[in-house]
Amino acid sequence: MDRPPQFNALLIQEIPMFKALSKSTAHRVATILAIVALSAVSTAAVAGDPAAGKNKAASCAGCHGLDGKALLPEYPNLAGQNESYLSKQLRDYKSGERANAIMAGMSAALQDEDIEDISAYYASLPPIEGIANEEGLQRGMDIFRGGISAAGIPSCTGCHGASGQGNPAAAWPALAGQNAGYIKLQLEHFRSKERTNDPNAMMRSIAERLTDTEIQALSNYIMGLH
Numbered sequence: 082m083d084r085p086p087q088f089n090a091l092l093i094q095e096i097p098m099f100k101a102l103s104k105s106t107a108h109r110v111a112t113i114l115a116i117v118a119l120s121a122v123s124t125a126a127v128a129g130d131p132a133a134g135k136n137k138a139a140s141c142a143g144c145h146g147l148d149g150k151a152l153l154p155e156y157p158n159l160a161g162q163n164e165s166y167l168s169k170q171l172r173d174y175k176s177g178e179r180a181n182a183i184m185a186g187m188s189a190a191l192q193d194e195d196i197e198d199i200s201a202y203y204a205s206l207p208p209i210e211g212i213a214n215e216e217g218l219q220r221g222m223d224i225f226r227g228g229i230s231a232a233g234i235p236s237c238t239g240c241h242g243a244s245g246q247g248n249p250a251a252a253w254p255a256l257a258g259q260n261a262g263y264i265k266l267q268l269e270h271f272r273s274k275e276r277t278n279d280p281n282a283m284m285r286s287i288a289e290r291l292t293d294t295e296i297q298a299l300s301n302y303i304m305g306l307h
């Protein structure tokens with residue numbers, strides 16, 4: 082597989098959290114981290130049954146793939162995503178907290194146990210590896226790892242992990258290998274406030290400061306991350 086050289090460096094290098102944050106933003110994020118760490122206990126408490134989840138996920142395969150690899154670039158891969166994040170999203174679609182016509186329909190009939198089982202199933206699958214384009218790759222990596230301090234944008238690694246693996250205890254999503262088309266749409270939706278289910282507006286407050294070019298660069302970089 083053709084992999085850009087920067088990616089190897091990324092895996093071994095430890096990245097200091099919130100390196101590029103201004104003092105006040107750092108304080109705000111630290112407060113948010115503390116709040117979410119407290120609420121994470123209840124979010125991550127229930128574990129589902131992956132074998133039962135596999136059967137219950139049959140109707141999802143048409144879009145998210147039998148192996149959790151989405152069939153269209155604008156659809157999310159689910160394989161290897163954190164169980165806690167997946168179940169939060171399914172509850173949010175069901176309640177309307179996260180607005181999407183397709184997923185509102187798909188989640189409407191799911192009971193709590195179904196949500197836990199399906200989430201456990203997708204979380205148990207090996208994560209999908211994507212390949213990034215060379216164009217804009219360096220820019221994407223710089224923002225992902227260092228943020229843009231002049232614009233008050235924190236590094237993405239602070240919450241999504243040094244290699245984009247997410248934070249299951251806090252129900253923060255893994256991003257590594259996710260489809261660039263889907264990532265781009267989500268960042269645009271956070272920016273336009275079409276997606277509002279991020280606790281404490283964590284993602285809205287970041288996305289509203291990102292330009293189209295920066296969103297493009299981040300989406301491409303994230304797809305190649307693993």
Ligand code: HEC
Nearest residue numbers: 138140141143144145156157167170171181183184187199
């Ligand atoms: C007709 C296509 C389709 C089907 C069938 C479908 N989905 Fe989705 N799913 C989508 C799309 C499109 C999105 C992104 C929607 C958005 O922008 O919020 C999505 C998003 C999701 C997400 C959020 C992922 C993330 O990274 O935030 C989860 C979880 C999910 N789907 C689970 C399921 C499950 C479980 C089923 C079966 C019960 C299912 N989907 C069936 C199209 C589909």
Ligand code: HEC
Nearest residue numbers: 110235236237239240253254264267278279280283284299
């Ligand atoms: C303060 C913590 C925090 C920081 C910093 C952060 N994120 Fe997030 N991000 C979140 C949380 C929490 C969610 C999930 C919100 C929810 O529950 O739906 C999220 C969701 C996302 C999603 C949607 C994933 C999906 O599967 O639908 C994308 C894309 C994303 N973030 C990209 C980024 C990028 C790019 C950066 C850096 C510019 C960044 N995030 C920085 C906390 C953060």
